[in-house]
Amino acid sequence: MDVSFVQEDRYTFRIPRKGKMRVGAVFFASKRILAHLESEDYASLVQLMNVATLPGVVEPALAMPDIHWGYGFPIGGVAAFDPEAGGVVSPGGVGFDINCGVRLLASGLERRDLEPRKAWLADRLYERVPAGVGSKRRDVKLNRRSLARVLEEGAGWVVRQGWGEPDDLEFIESGGRLEGADPGRVSERAYERGLPQLGTLGSGNHFLEVQYVEQVYDPEAAAAFGLHQDQVTVLIHTGSRGLGHQVCQDHVQKFLQVAPKYGIELVDRQLAAAPIESPEGRAYLGAMAAAANYAFANRQLITHYVREAFEAAGFAPREHALRVVYDLAHNNAKFESHAGRRVLVHRKGATRAFGPGAPDLPPAYASVGQPVLVPGDMGRYSYVLVGTEGAMEKSFGSSCHGAGRVLSRTRSKKQVKGRDLVRELAAAGIELRATSRRTVAEEAPEAYKDVAEVVKVVEGAGIGRRVARLRPLVAVKG
């Protein structure tokens, strides 16, 4: 497909409406990011143009600067759909890992407190936070009934079992529970897959990092978030595990069957969609919210394990004082108001980035905007940004979710062949613990764009502002 775009300002590019596109598309990029897009033959921009063909899509279909080639939607894709204009919901616009996201914890520890016990803590985290297949915690036993409550109540259910602090919930997007969850719309296979996996990290790009605040850019916002120079933080990246994957697949297949009935033409079958206001659309949204609640609960339970690991490493609860700064999803679809319209915003590898005064912010953050958590790679750094009014105006209150891959997993493995990444990272002061050597090679720092470049574009485009940069000290990979 021919991909042509025009530059609107330094970091904003527009793809004019053409062919089957119902609206134009906008993406944010620098020269370097444009070169990455060209190197994958603009596959991700073609995917963005495909999104713009879906019924009821609101101008424009968007991609954040960490855009790269995914399946269906591009990763970094944001699209809003108007239910009153025949707008659709697409499970492919949310992804298999429903409500996958990132949670940042801040501690009462300074970097110098941690250094002497860093390797010990890395081992404790690796022992106590299960990766997934074949690794189960004996202390958390779920049955189908309690899992149904998790699906309805999200992170709150976990806290009520004693695995968390009541304050944790205030600092989770949507309070750790999406409205409208309908556990009855979740298939038995999804329940079966979800039962053994609550509180597991998963593999691939999922991780757990202990970090320190290397630099503060915005002292006011950092103070509101309770972050300061040299403070030890923890970043957790995981999602809804097999339960979410199953919910997505069940509904993609359902939607493929019903799309013709609703006259929905699909240029990519992974974009399978149904009207928001249809029985099938509502069923998916109920199941999706249930899976999202599972993801919130999963990150909550892992937070409990992280606190236990710090205690096992010799830091008493009042010493580590781990508290939730924010928990932010990057794969979901939510009803929000933008420019006076109620729309369903799909974010696939993109985060919400609400600015000051926006709804659904913890009171402590209301005057500065919500934290936007942007993981980089395990060798460099991650960022904390803050949502802006610019994001509300330009990107349906959305921003980037990470660095974005630049090398395929195969190329990454080839590139690092013969190198000992564990030793290299240790020399750089980062203790790495991982289940699989292959995951380490696939997740090598050079497999990702420099997240600083992505963040520069976000800031330049006005859809987020830098607050702090976090440098890893310990990385745990599934």
Added chain:
Amino acid sequence: MARLRMLEHTADVGFEVEADSLAGVFEAAADALLHVLFDVGLPRQGRRRDRLTLTAPDLETLLVRWLDELIYRVQTRGEVPVRTRARLEKVPEGQRLEAELDLLPFEEVRDRFAGEAKAATYHGLAVEEADGRFRARVILDV
């Protein structure tokens, strides 16, 4: 004789398999999945044998269901299908696959586990015949 080629995909993992029958393509796709989930060649002899039947309106959906079923067997049931034998037939509701799985407990090959796959996607999915050979192309979300 089946052939497997891994495809370049920035975020995920793709493969193309080729065989001289449709059943061969489904068996090769199962092998390709194992290649993604595990590091090095696994034993081909299972400890237990199981049968399964899947139906789907079309071949592509049948392939997605087949791969998802195998992912589920590994990740939820802890059983690794080290060898599969497939049989396909057209039925009034579309396509049916009957398969026999040689299963090995996950614990026996845990040291070779390389990471999970979430699901088979429909993006770029194809099952086709050309010049008497059958091919399938799949991108997995990992």
